[in-house]
Every structure is written in structure tokens, then in C-alpha cells.
Amino acid sequence: MSEVGEVSHARDHILTRLRAAVAQVGESAPEAGALPPLDFDRAERVARLKRLMEAMHAEIVVTDSTGWVAALKNVLRQRTLNGLLYAPETPLGATLAAAWEDDLPPLVGYTQEVEQCKEQLFAIDAGITSTKGGIAEVGALILWPDAHEPRLMSLAPAVHIAVLDADRIHNSLAEAMAQERWAEGMPTNALLISGPSKTADIELVLTFGVHGPKELIVLILDDQPAPSAPS
Amino acid sequence: MASTTVVDFPSNFIKALGNPQLRRNLRAAMDTLGLRRRTLFADPAFFAQLRARGDAIRQRSLRKLPQLLEQLERKCTENGIQVHWAETTTEASQICLDLIQRHNATRVIKGKSMVSEEMHLNHVLEEHGIEALETDLGEYIIQLDHETPSHIIVPAIHKNRDQIAHLFHEKIPDTPYTEVVEELNAIARKVLREKFFAGEVGVSGANFAVAETGTLCLVENEGNGRMCTTAPPVHIVVMGLEKVVERLEDVPPLLRLLTGSATGQLITTYFNMITSPRKPGEKDGPREVHLVLLDNGRSKILADPQLRETLKCIRCGACLNHCPVYTRLGGHAYGYVYPGPIGSILTPQIEGLDHAGAMASASSLCGACEEVCPVKIPITHILRRLRNESYNKVDSPNAVKGHGYKSNLAESLTWKGWAMSNAAPWANALNAKMLAMLGSQLTKLTKVELVKNWSQGRTLPRFAPKSLHVLAKEKGIPHE
Numbered sequence: 001m002s003e004v005g006e007v008s009h010a011r012d013h014i015l016t017r018l019r020a021a022v023a024q025v026g027e028s029a030p031e032a033g034a035l036p037p038l039d040f041d042r043a044e045r046v047a048r049l050k051r052l053m054e055a056m057h058a059e060i061v062v063t064d065s066t067g068w069v070a071a072l073k074n075v076l077r078q079r080t081l082n083g084l085l086y087a088p089e090t091p092l093g094a095t096l097a098a099a100w101e102d103d104l105p106p107l108v109g110y111t112q113e114v115e116q117c118k119e120q121l122f123a124i125d126a127g128i129t130s131t132k133g134g135i136a137e138v139g140a141l142i143l144w145p146d147a148h149e150p151r152l153m154s155l156a157p158a159v160h161i162a163v164l165d166a167d168r169i170h171n172s173l174a175e176a177m178a179q180e181r182w183a184e185g186m187p188t189n190a191l192l193i194s195g196p197s198k199t200a201d202i203e204l205v206l207t208f209g210v211h212g213p214k215e216l217i218v219l220i221l222d223d224q225p226a227p228s229a230p231s
Numbered sequence: 232m233a234s235t236t237v238v239d240f241p242s243n244f245i246k247a248l249g250n251p252q253l254r255r256n257l258r259a260a261m262d263t264l265g266l267r268r269r270t271l272f273a274d275p276a277f278f279a280q281l282r283a284r285g286d287a288i289r290q291r292s293l294r295k296l297p298q299l300l301e302q303l304e305r306k307c308t309e310n311g312i313q314v315h316w317a318e319t320t321t322e323a324s325q326i327c328l329d330l331i332q333r334h335n336a337t338r339v340i341k342g343k344s345m346v347s348e349e350m351h352l353n354h355v356l357e358e359h360g361i362e363a364l365e366t367d368l369g370e371y372i373i374q375l376d377h378e379t380p381s382h383i384i385v386p387a388i389h390k391n392r393d394q395i396a397h398l399f400h401e402k403i404p405d406t407p408y409t410e411v412v413e414e415l416n417a418i419a420r421k422v423l424r425e426k427f428f429a430g431e432v433g434v435s436g437a438n439f440a441v442a443e444t445g446t447l448c449l450v451e452n453e454g455n456g457r458m459c460t461t462a463p464p465v466h467i468v469v470m471g472l473e474k475v476v477e478r479l480e481d482v483p484p485l486l487r488l489l490t491g492s493a494t495g496q497l498i499t500t501y502f503n504m505i506t507s508p509r510k511p512g513e514k515d516g517p518r519e520v521h522l523v524l525l526d527n528g529r530s531k532i533l534a535d536p537q538l539r540e541t542l543k544c545i546r547c548g549a550c551l552n553h554c555p556v557y558t559r560l561g562g563h564a565y566g567y568v569y570p571g572p573i574g575s576i577l578t579p580q581i582e583g584l585d586h587a588g589a590m591a592s593a594s595s596l597c598g599a600c601e602e603v604c605p606v607k608i609p610i611t612h613i614l615r616r617l618r619n620e621s622y623n624k625v626d627s628p629n630a631v632k633g634h635g636y637k638s639n640l641a642e643s644l645t646w647k648g649w650a651m652s653n654a655a656p657w658a659n660a661l662n663a664k665m666l667a668m669l670g671s672q673l674t675k676l677t678k679v680e681l682v683k684n685w686s687q688g689r690t691l692p693r694f695a696p697k698s699l700h701v702l703a704k705e706k707g708i709p710h711e
């Protein structure tokens with residue numbers, strides 16, 4: 001099995017068998033239809049995402065587009081953190097840099113390739129990222145890390161802070177995929193995140209903070225907070 | 232398991248049944264998982280709809296399997312993921328080994344993957360001086376103890392916290408003894424974080440692969456899967472070739488079914504979708520991503536309209552959690568990588584009935600597995616088929632490997648006798664009368680070896696004085 005070219009033989013053999021196999025069985029019954037789409041109103045989407053993610057031990061802070069930096073500072077001042085990993089080249093990063101104060105954990109930019117800064121990435125206590133959106137049905141954030149906001153930002157530090165625009169909370173994953181036409185171009189890595197990392201591998205006892213972040217803090221920017229009674 | 236091994240089921244079973252600790256650990260865990268699943272799918276109408284959708288998606292994927300795999304290969308290649316095909320587990324392991332050696336890597340970090348267990352990849356790598364470290368907490372625990380997973384979702388569920396406490400204390404240097412789950416968790420976190428940092432190649436499985444976009448999807452809670460697929464410079468995905476789905480929109484219903492059926496979760500902590508290696512300008516992620524597609528008998532299974540249903544499986548483990556046999560024996564007694572109902576239908580087809588056919592008998596055909604299976608696999612029908620083919624040589628290219636291995640004279644005589652007794656009322660009546668006469672005498676039979684063994688853990692049955700045939704006739708039911 002060590003001959004050169006063996007691998008491509010495997011491909012041909014497998015595909016030949018598979019083609020013969022599907023030819024034997026042929027086409028079958030028509031398909032069950034798609035599930036009816038979910039339709040929560042805006043306030044319900046925010047409330048549902050908050051409730052479900054809190055149940056998964058995420059900390060949710062509902063704020064707005066003018067108050068979020070203050071809310072973030074408040075969150076940071078309640079903790080002892082050696083630094084906050086951020087993406088200097090994003091609008092979010094620029095806002096943070098402009099508003100930073102000396103008593104806060106220092107901002108550390110993720111500006112080099114991982115090979116040059118792996119030690120710092122694994123040593124820093126917290127990281128802050130934007131999000132692409134959220135999913136109300138299951139309570140999760142959507143992240144599409146990119147060149148400016150790399151993948152390890154939401155993974156290596158023990159505390160992950162995520163900023164979510166309430167307008168971008170979708171009813172469901174299916175809806176997000178369809179409306180934003182994901183199928184036309186998926187990023188290197190797309191993620192759904194529903195809480196801090198967890199495990200139940202020992203006697204099914206749920207414990208948080210195994211390999212990924214121990215804490216997930218979500219700042220929801222909601223400029224149209226729900227009136228107390230539905231209108 | 233090499234195909235030359237024949238597992239000694241009776242002694243495995245007796246051993247497992249004689250371990251009350253194992254049974255307690257398992258029972259509690261399986262009941263909890265079952266309850267969580269029921270709570271999540273509390274609305275039967277919604278569940279029925281979702282399940283019909285999942286079933287249809289998996290059926291369509293299998294109907295189009297060769298073209299979808301080609302499309303997946305094309306898309307992955309366009310995106311920069313290198314695709315490899317393996318007919319056997321040996322070939323698949325060899326591909327991984329070559330890739331790892333090409334990078335002179337000796338430290339491999341692994342996310343949980345049942346296909347890598349099927350390949351016995353760790354063993355192959357270790358033979359070549361490569362450390363293959365399991366990083367899922369459950370997998371890490373059993374690897375420390377040189378064990379294999381006993382469950383496809385919660386691999387260390389047969390162990391309780393004091394067993395794990397002892398294990399950590401003995402095997403991890405400078406580790407104090409603790410039975411506090413959070414502390415055990417923290418110990419593992421510390422050890423493994425260093426490993427994530429130093430890992431040279433990451434190996435993982437995949438739950439789905441999307442042909443339309445060339446996307447590989449991983450479902451997990453711990454973050455170790457993300458670590459293995461993000462931190463090292465090279466990532467190898469090993470996947471059974473049946474895992475492909477046609478479109479991205481096929482993913483949400485399957486994801487919902489998978490997490491709900493497995494652990495009663497609406498969604499896991501992470502759903503990780505990987506479509507390419509690191510692109511120019513990006514600062515992290517592996518520079519190379521490889522996808523190894525494993526056949527290992529799956530293409531043969533696909534040819535048979537009934538057996539192919541086996542390949543719809545999304546490995547949620549619900550059939551294990553609800554199986555009265557699994558919940559009493561645990562996974563190790565089955566002797567093969569995939570235990571429980573799914574293992575009992577899949578393994579004999581891959582390994583051959585002559586090696587693993589006995590697995591098909593590890594079922595009472597109660598149908599609990601079928602009731603919960605999120606993609607409606609007719610597990611009991613397939614079990615019966617495997618049992619039949621164990622006894623009968625079948626003249627068909629789709630016959631299960633090793634068919635007819637039980638067709639010796641004594642067995643076939645018994646079966647003929649049984650068939651006759653059911654076909655001929657007089658023979659049945661005779662049997663029934665004999666049984667009724669025996670009934671009162673049965674306790675004496677416990678001296679007979681076979682009955683003695685059987686009755687050790689059971690109460691002997693009392694046969695009814697009148698058979699069902701007789702009762703039915705008396706009630707005036709003409710044909711039962």
C-alpha cells in the first residue's frame with residue numbers, strides 16, 4: 001500500500017463503487033418540506049437570546065450604541081485582568097483606543113501573525129471582538145473572524161467579550177444563512193458561540209471554562225429598547 | 232479492532248453485568264441524558280417535523296453521494312483544502328502519518344473523532360514515535376487509563392469521579408488527589424493548555440461536510456476542537472465519507488437534531504465551520520488543511536436499499552442512551568469502537584458477520600432506539616436482517632460480509648423445527664403441551680448446565696397452562 005499513486009486509485013475505486021451503488025437503488029420519494037420559519041418580533045429576539053445565553057452562563061449586558069464603552073469599562077473594572085486583546089484596525093478597535101483610560105487593563109493589539117505572538121495570546125486574560133450577528137432561536141452569537149479580528153481572539157483568552165448589535169439578531173440560523181447568502185461565499189472560519197466553554201464529561205456534572213474561555217460577556221447594543229408592554 | 236479478532240461476547244457480558252459500579256454510573260447518566268432529550272423535544276409535532284426533515288436530508292445526501300463527494304472535493308480544493316481518499320482504515324492512517332512526518336511533527340493534538348478511533352490512529356502514530364494527545368476531557372481521561380471510549384458522545388461515562396481522581400493523582404505529575412469535579416477540570420485545563428500551545432498538527436473529525444461550499448462543520452462544547460483546528464500550523468480532518476450533505480441550508484435542521492438528541496442542548500457552546508486554511512493577510516489558523524475521506528466498507532453498505540439507512544446516522548448517541556442492553560453493559564462489552572444499537576448494525580456490516588455478527592444479538596428488539604433516532608434509521612429491521620443473514624447464506628452481491636457463518640447443521644435443524652412448528656398448528660400444539668407439562672417441573676431443570684447459567688441472574692418463567700394459540704381459538708379469533 002505504499003506505491004506512489006495509490007491514493008488516486010482509492011479515489012477511483014471508491015467512486016466507482018458508489019456510482020454502482022446509487023444506480024442500484026435509484027431515486028426515491030419526494031422530500032419533506034422545510035420547517036416553517038420562526039417569526040419573533042424584535043424585542044422577543046433580544047429577550048430570547050439574552051435568556052438562553054444567560055442560561056448557558058454567558059453574562060449579558062444590554063446597553064446602546066452611545067453607552068456601550070462605559071458599560072464595558074464598568075465590566076472591566078469589576079475584574080482584575082492583565083490586559084485586553086483587541087483589533088486596532090476595526091471601527092470597534094478605534095473607538096476603544098480613543099476612549100481608553102489608564103486604570104483599565106491595557107489594550108493589546110493583535111497585529112502580528114500568531115507565530116510571532118503565540119505566547120502573549122495564551123497569556124492575556126481577556127479579548128474583545130465584534131460579532132456578525134446573533135440567533136434568537138437557540139441563543140448564540142455569529143462570528144466571522146477575519147484578517148483584522150483573528151480566530152484566537154475569541155478562544156485563547158480566559159474572558160471573551162463580544163459586542164452584538166441588536167438589529168442583527170436573526171430568528172434562526174437558517175434565516176441568517178439565507179438572508180446573508182452565506183452559501184455564496186463562506187469565510188475561512190465561521191462560528192456560532194452560545195456561552196463560555198463547558199464540559200460534562202465527568203459524571204455529566206456541568207462545569208464551565210474547560211479549554212476555551214471561562215467567561216463570555218456579551219454587550220448587546222439596543223437602540224430601540226422594548227417598551228415595557230407590547231404596543 | 233483488526234478484522235481477525237472475534238470478540239468473546241458471553242464473557243464480556245458476564246463481566247460487565249457483574250460490575251455494579253459500572254451499572255450505577257451508567258444508569259444515572261443515561262437516564263439524565265434521556266430526560267434532557269425529552270425535555271428539549273417536548274413538542275411531538277415539532278419533533279416529528281424536524282425529524283422528517285433530517286431523515287429526508289440524509290436520504291438525499293446518500294442518493295447523491297458520489298456526485299456530492301466530487302463536488303465537495305472540487306470546492307475544498309478551490310478553497311485550498313487538500314482532499315485525500317482512503318479505502319481502508321490502514322490507508323487513512325497512512326495518509327495521516329505521511330502528512331505528519333512530512334512536517335517532522337511529533338506532537339499531535341486531537342479533537343474527539345470516532346472515525347479516528349475506527350482507524351486506531353493513535354496507536355499507529357505512537358508506533359512511529361508521535362505523541363497523539365486526546366484533548367476532549369472525556370477522551371483525555373480514558374487515554375490516561377489506556378482505555379477506549381465507552382460511549383460515542385460521553386466517552387468516559389463509565390468512570391465516576393473517584394476513579395478519575397485516582398487516575399489524575401497517579402498519572403499526572405504533582406497532582407493532589409481531589410474528587411471535586413471543578414478541580415479535576417482545572418487540572419486537565421492546565422495540562423492541555425500547554426499542549427495546545429505546543430501542538431504541531433491538529434487532528435479532528437467532522438460532523439457534516441457541505442458539498443455546496445466545501446465547508447467542514449464541527450460541533451463541540453469544550454473549545455478543544457477549536458484549539459486543535461486553529462492553533463497548530465496543520466489541521467487534518469478525518470471523516471467517514473457518508474457525512475457529506477448537499478447544501479448549507481441542510482445544516483441547521485441536522486445541527487438542531489444532533490445537539491438535541493445527543494445531550495438535550497438547543498445548541499452546543501461552539502459550532503465551528505471551516506472552509507479554508509489561513510488566507511494571505513490572516514493572522515492565525517492552520518496554513519494547511521487536509522480532509523481524509525474514509526470508505527472502510529461504507530460504499531458497499533450504500534448499495535443495499537435497506538442497509539444503506541445505516542449511513543444516515545449522525546452519531547448522536549441517543550440510541551445508546553435509550554438502549555436497555557447498552558445501559559446495563561456499557562460500551563466496552565461490545566468489544567468494538569461503535570457500541571450500542573448503532574454499533575450493532577454498523578460494525579457487523581464493516582467487519583463481517585463472522586467477526587462481529589454476535590453484536591446483532593445484543594438487542595431485545597424493543598425498538599427504543601428507533602423511537603428516538605433523529606433520522607429514523609430502522610435499527611430493529613436491520614438487526615433482524617443481520618441475524619437472518621448470520622444463519623443463511625444469501626445469493627446477492629449485497630449480502631452482508633460473512634453471511635451464513637452460523638449455518639451449521641444443529642442450528643439449521645433447530646430453525647427448521649421452529650419454522651415447522653409455526654407453520655403446522657399440530658406441531659405447535661404439541662410443543663405448547665410439552666411446555667405446559669414442563670412448566671411445573673422447570674425448577675428441576677436448573678441442574679442442566681444451560682438452564683443453570685441462564686437462571687443465575689433471573690427468575691425462571693412459568694409457562695402458561697394454555698398457549699396463546701389455544702386462548703385465541705377459545706376467544707374465537709380465527710387467524711392470529
Ligand code: SF4
Nearest residue numbers: 544545547548550604
Ligand atoms: S443510529 Fe440514530 S440514534 Fe443512533 S447514533 Fe445514529 S442517528 Fe443517533
